[in-house]
Amino acid sequence: MSAVEGSAAGSGAAALVATDVTKRFGSVEALRGLSVTVREGEIYGLLGPNGSGKTTFIRCVAGLVRPDAGSLALWGGEPREAVAAGRVGYMTQAAALYVELSVEENLGFFAALEGVDGVRQRIEEVLRTVDLLDRRRSVVGTLSGGMRQRVSLAAALLHDPRLLLLDEPTVGVDPTLRRDFWDHFRGLATRGVTILVSSHVMDEAGRCDRLGLIRDGRVLAEGSAKELVARAGTADLESAFLTLSEGATA
Amino acid sequence: MNPRRVRAVAKRIAEQFRRDRRSLGLLIGAPILVMSLVGALWGSSTAQVSRIVVATDRAPAPQLVAALRRSPALAVTETTVDEAMRRLRDATVDAVISTRVGFVSTEIVVVMEGSDPFRSGTTLQSIQRAVLAAVSVPPIPGAPPAGPPPVVVEYLHGGPDHTLLDLLAPLLIGVFAFFFTFLLSAVSFLRERTSGTLERLMATPLRRAELVVGYLAGFSVFALIQAVVIIAFTVLVLNVKYSGSLATIFLIEAMLVIVSVSLGLFISAFARTELQAVQFIPVVLVPQIFLSGLLVPVDQLPDVLRPFAAIMPLTYSNEALRGVMVRGLEIGDPVIVRDLLVLAAFGVVTIAGAIASIRREVA
Numbered sequence: 300m301s302a303v304e305g306s307a308a309g310s311g312a313a314a315l316v317a318t319d320v321t322k323r324f325g326s327v328e329a330l331r332g333l334s335v336t337v338r339e340g341e342i343y344g345l346l347g348p349n350g351s352g353k354t355t356f357i358r359c360v361a362g363l364v365r366p367d368a369g370s371l372a373l374w375g376g377e378p379r380e381a382v383a384a385g386r387v388g389y390m391t392q393a394a395a396l397y398v399e400l401s402v403e404e405n406l407g408f409f410a411a412l413e414g415v416d417g418v419r420q421r422i423e424e425v426l427r428t429v430d431l432l433d434r435r436r437s438v439v440g441t442l443s444g445g446m447r448q449r450v451s452l453a454a455a456l457l458h459d460p461r462l463l464l465l466d467e468p469t470v471g472v473d474p475t476l477r478r479d480f481w482d483h484f485r486g487l488a489t490r491g492v493t494i495l496v497s498s499h500v501m502d503e504a505g506r507c508d509r510l511g512l513i514r515d516g517r518v519l520a521e522g523s524a525k526e527l528v529a530r531a532g533t534a535d536l537e538s539a540f541l542t543l544s545e546g547a548t549a
Numbered sequence: 550m551n552p553r554r555v556r557a558v559a560k561r562i563a564e565q566f567r568r569d570r571r572s573l574g575l576l577i578g579a580p581i582l583v584m585s586l587v588g589a590l591w592g593s594s595t596a597q598v599s600r601i602v603v604a605t606d607r608a609p610a611p612q613l614v615a616a617l618r619r620s621p622a623l624a625v626t627e628t629t630v631d632e633a634m635r636r637l638r639d640a641t642v643d644a645v646i647s648t649r650v651g652f653v654s655t656e657i658v659v660v661m662e663g664s665d666p667f668r669s670g671t672t673l674q675s676i677q678r679a680v681l682a683a684v685s686v687p688p689i690p691g692a693p694p695a696g697p698p699p700v701v702v703e704y705l706h707g708g709p710d711h712t713l714l715d716l717l718a719p720l721l722i723g724v725f726a727f728f729f730t731f732l733l734s735a736v737s738f739l740r741e742r743t744s745g746t747l748e749r750l751m752a753t754p755l756r757r758a759e760l761v762v763g764y765l766a767g768f769s770v771f772a773l774i775q776a777v778v779i780i781a782f783t784v785l786v787l788n789v790k791y792s793g794s795l796a797t798i799f800l801i802e803a804m805l806v807i808v809s810v811s812l813g814l815f816i817s818a819f820a821r822t823e824l825q826a827v828q829f830i831p832v833v834l835v836p837q838i839f840l841s842g843l844l845v846p847v848d849q850l851p852d853v854l855r856p857f858a859a860i861m862p863l864t865y866s867n868e869a870l871r872g873v874m875v876r877g878l879e880i881g882d883p884v885i886v887r888d889l890l891v892l893a894a895f896g897v898v899t900i901a902g903a904i905a906s907i908r909r910e911v912a
Contacts, residue, residue, distance in 0.1 A: 361752040383754045395749035412753040454749075464752075 311339025314493040319369035329355040331516040342488050344507030345497040352516035353497035357464050361389045385413050388460030392467050394447035398440035402450050413458035425453040444471040465496040481506050501537045514544050571825055579831035586839050589854050597849040599672035600624045602633040604647035609657050616683035622675040637662050637705055643672045656699040663707035664875040666716045668846045706875050718789045719874035720843050722779050723866040726772045726802055727809045734768055734813030735826045757907045765810050772806040793873035797880045804892040805866040811899035818906035837863040865891045
């Protein structure tokens with residue numbers, strides 16, 4: 300395994316091990332033997348076009364979809380066990396919130412489900428992280444798309460999960476806040492939190508410790524952004540992605 | 550008005566309908582279902598048989614008893630007055646016929662059970678026909694027919710001082726609770742499914758059974774508030790007369806709501822839009838309104854429809870609510886106990902269905 304950028308990233312034991320995972324929905328083969336290993340404290344980016352299987356894989360890891368074949372383990376156990384133990388935080392692609400409730404009420408609900416202690420204080424902390432403390436009493440239905448994304452992230456962070464699943468977390472988030480998000484993700488990873496993030500934004504992919512280029516439900520290439528660029532012999536990650544995926548399908 | 554643009558809108562609606570096969574199916578299928586029900590219910594001339602008892606120790610004239618026995622709409626048995634009245638209180642018979650010696654002549658006394666206004670109506674009509682048939686046959690051949698004997702009608706429940714509303718309001722409380730909680734839970738759980746929050750919830754330690762029971766608890770509170778408001782309104786504003794204990798009424802309501810909410814959660818798995826959820830009303834609710842004893846007594850339904858009435862929760866809640874609020878039955882009465890047990894069994898089945906319907910989607 301190559302050296303990775305950043306601090307202690309990826310130095311821990313394997314948090315997530317997926318081997319030859321396949322999943323079919325009717326006639327659509329969403330995952331065709333996807334294998335990925337993510338170590339504790341690592342930020343792993345799933346990079347790929349729409350419909351490549353990123354979300355399906357994240358849903359498998361969140362225990363929402365059972366793979367047809369292959370194995371998928373979180374800390375050596377079933378994903379559902381890790382979810383039930385409150386070790387997994389999941390931020391869905393479209394903010395899954397109750398639009399009739401306020402920011403605080405939404406977070407209070409998810410905190411109760413996750414069994415969070417000291418709810419009030421914890422809600423304040425996560426709202427400070429996503430810079431929404433002043434909107435805590437706003438009804439979610441009145442918030443912009445980007446703000447809802449931030450509430451959704453706050454809900455995923457509430458119970459201090461050991462594995463954070465982020466499905467395109469910065470869609471609709473402005474560049475300044477996106478940078479703050481990523482600083483926060485890096486901070487969490489330094490504290491040992493494992494992060495699996497999907498994206499098709501290249502500058503964001505560059506901030507992951509390792510990337511898996513996904514296409515048609517398979518990992519085409521894996522490595523740090525630098526390694527992938529070097530392997531493709533291109534100037535940037537975007538061209539590297541195009542070169543590597545064309546090479547694989549040719 | 551630009552015809553091209555109007556045509557474009559109309560064409561788009563047709564295309565959307567073509568994709569939404571279920572709406573199209575319900576648009577055509579639901580009226581057929583409801584009309585078949587109405588046809589089976591009122592289209593055939595099935596005799597509605599009322600059960601009457603003739604008192605042997607105070608028996609009316611033999612030709613009247615014979616006329617009663619001849620009536621195809623009456624099932625006649627004979628026993629003592631005391632036993633007959635006991636059966637009337639148990640509502641196992643609809644009317645008791647005896648005689649009483651009055652000042653001028655012996656009058657015929659008809660005591661009606663009275664808790665079901667439609668049943669009372671048909672029963673009394675059949676008895677009156679038999680009385681008229683009896684007097685049209687002269688006691689001595691060749692003699693002029695006697696005038697009809699005086700008939701006194703008394704009521705065990707209801708009667709002239711009760712309006713139709715007094716007798717139907719208890720049932721409507723159940724129907725309202727069922728209708729609104731079914732619709733609201735179906736739509737709100739559908740929203741939970743389509744907005745992605747259900748998926749988000751399933752990625753927390755929350756178990757499916759906890760989610761379903763939480764829904765039941767939440768909706769039951771509002772259904773009970775609804776019941777309190779309806780009862781208060783009917784008593785204070787509409788002057789409806791009720792008997793029975795409020796706690797028993799609430800228990801029946803709560804059992805019914807558990808069934809309707811979990812049925813709503815289950816049904817929401819078969820709808821993709823709120824429009825489709827609303828279309829389940831004619832399928833789930835309308836048959837229950839026709840067959841649950843609200844409009845026609847269940848035992849007087851045509852044979853083909855009676856099995857359907859037996860599998861409808863409102864049949865049992867109607868019987869129980871009428872039992873408590875009109876007949877004044879206590880919670881320990883066998884009728885109420887049986888209805889509550891049947892509702893509990895429905896609850897177990899619909900809760901299991903609701904939990905399984907969540908599994909269907911999320912592996």
